[in-house]
Amino acid sequence: MAKRAQPITLVQGIGGAFVLLVILAILGPLGAVMIRAEGVNGLRPADWAAVRFTLLQAVLSAVVSCVAAIPVARALARRRFRGRGAYIALMGAPFILPVIVAVMGLLAIFGRAGWLNAALEGIGAGTIEIYGLAGVVMAHVFLNLPLATRLILQAWLSVPSERIRLAHSLNFTAQDMRRHFEWPLLRATLPGAALIIFLICTTSFAVALILGGGPSATTVELAIYQAFQFDFDLGRAALLGLIQVGICVGAGVVAWRFATATEFGGGLDRPAMHWPGDPHLSRLWDGLALFAAGAFLLLPLAAVTGQGVGAIAGLPLSTWEAALRSILLALASTAFAVTLALPIALLIAGKAARAGLEGVSLLSIAVSPLVIGTGLFLIVFPIADPVALSLPITGLVNALVALPFLLRALIPAATQAEATQGRLADALGMQGTARLRHAILPRVRRPLGFGAGLAAAFSMGDLGVIALFSTQGQETLPLEMYRLFGSYRTNDAQGAAVLLMALSLGMFWLFDRGGRVNAAS
């Protein structure tokens, strides 16, 4: 029984096929841009400056986001309080906000004319300046802290309650808990969470520019933008796109070296219970963490909401049409993302987590959306009208972009389900759908719901390739919002932003909720 010849199951076959599909869907467009470029010119000195700044801000953003997320995730794992669900859902909002909206929210609090500076001036203290590297990192933490928190929280919640019960009966102290539970689970989760946030931040463009304060805050993505739109130097754009991929692969290797698998053993999936340890001091800590994160994340959201909520009722019809289009698109791309992710996650879980396979899925957030969009355009154009396909292509790209998040959530759960239930399932001869339904799905349901929620919300908020393909009557809500801004209709745009935030949150909440229903029974 120890060493068995593993037959290639249907699920693994599908998983393998999907991995190939993902590679093709990502590297194909990059290749198309390369071929069209007919020769690649060298990089300019400014491009290397962009690479350095991109790395610096992305590393800082990832580290700060993850470190700040630890106490928040721990507090959420240990505490039960009224409004906990709402708190978790609400604090997820920044991640899915269009950049311009998120930045406006932050500036309402931390900007020159923001609340904080008004308060500081009121008490006679000096003012603070948000622009520069610190501002970029702050905005990236604002956008990614929720993601880091949820990824780490998933790990915390994956500890079987039987283990905690055992810890109680062994009179574990807080220190014991840290050593035996918290440190191993952080060791396993943090590198992945940091990697994914690092990657998101490498493709950052608007945040870095707006809050970076000037040309020194140039990212690779901006260099791609310039190469493509202003110089029409496809070769340089593709080369920079490759550098972006290179950064991703490098980061993936680093993160992989630090990641280890957690093994907490099997459990009977009972609901989580209170952790042993000093109740008073830890309660204070947890309260502080929740309050600080809540204030940091929710005040800017409140400011954005306050600015725009009054304008929602008066939004033009086209905005509502765009909203409906975005909802349908989000549902479609979520369905597609889940279809892709589940077999891939099971394939990786079944093979004791292969770094290469998982790395493939990460490619899609590291590749420049502009390069993917351009490449897809080049591929589709000779065959069909790219404009007619703009919504399907946007859906596809959104699904690819969501894939890493889904896998990041699914793989640990699937791996653990295989580790804990796999042998029993083998012994019972459970294969195929029966194994999936009884042994795997109940255990990946929670992260699946979370991942699907992220995918949906992400697709809602994405501006992405639609901007390259779009035409009359195909606007998504974020694009519509940018157009409102561009037509001086700031109030309407703020209204559209609040609508977008509400819809994204609603989508996330529904999927996430769906994943948690019955998860404890």
Place this chain on the structure above:
Amino acid sequence: MKLTNTTILTAGITAGLTLLTGAAFAQVPVLTVYTYDSFNSEWGPGPGVELAFEEICECDLQFTSTGDGAALLARLRLEGARSEGDIVLGLDTNLMAAALDAGLIAEHDSTPGDLTLPMTWDDPHFMPFDWGYFAFVHRTDMETVPGSFEDLAASDASIVIQDPRSSTPGLGLLMWVQNAYGDEAAAIWEGLADNVVTVTPGWSEAYGLFLEGEADMVLSYTTSPAYHLIAEDDAGFEAAAFAEGHYMQIEVGGILQTADNPDLAQQFLDFMISPAFQTVIPETNWMYPAALPVDQLPEGFETLIQPETALIFTPEEAAAIRDDALATWQNALSQ
């Protein structure tokens, strides 16, 4: 039985497809106009222009829109000879040379006639449809309004500008300083460095920051205050008049080499400078129409500042100096 079902299904699909492809438009030629995003928004000139042109052309006018002017050009270059486009609408003089070099634009037969630009126009490829002056817009309650770039650099007024690598207004500002100061441009930018609060990817972000109170002034157009005055009934904004003059943005249209129906495309180009098109521009694009007498501008436009000197580079000059100007800008603001 099976046969019958299939027959009905086929008939149904055929009927459906006929409806979908729009039998009503079957005989009407389609004119495809490539333009930038905000032109074709519900609040832009697009809908009004479409309505007015379809009244006279017996055709179906369709817009395809992409990003801003630079993105529009990139899209056309990507499509190349296989483009379905007939007209490009919304490039500016800084992008004209690149469009010509790429072989995208055919010559037109229009005679510019009575244009209302502050300069003569006799380009064989492009026809202007609107124009404006770049300017720093501020609130009327600003205490000391700088009257030149040197003033601005010496003052502690804060400004938000756009990145020339990702936006056309940002490129316009680069050209403005270069045109007004030539070799002294680097010194001007170094002086401005401490006034620049931040640099945004596009106009929307910059204007948003300004409205939020993040800076005293924003790079926009002399016509921006007209929007606030006319559409919002708010007289609280004005543009600062600069002694060295204001750089112009002239937005142009041209017939694409790929136009299937050159006659129809030519008709559109003539229509572009006719009153039916021109009257749509001021209160939708918030720019000056290129061929409409001043007395026909909407009420409120008379309150705008009128620069005494209009600055502009020819398309060839703009293309030639762009890279150097960009390097100067990057160096000065990176320190």
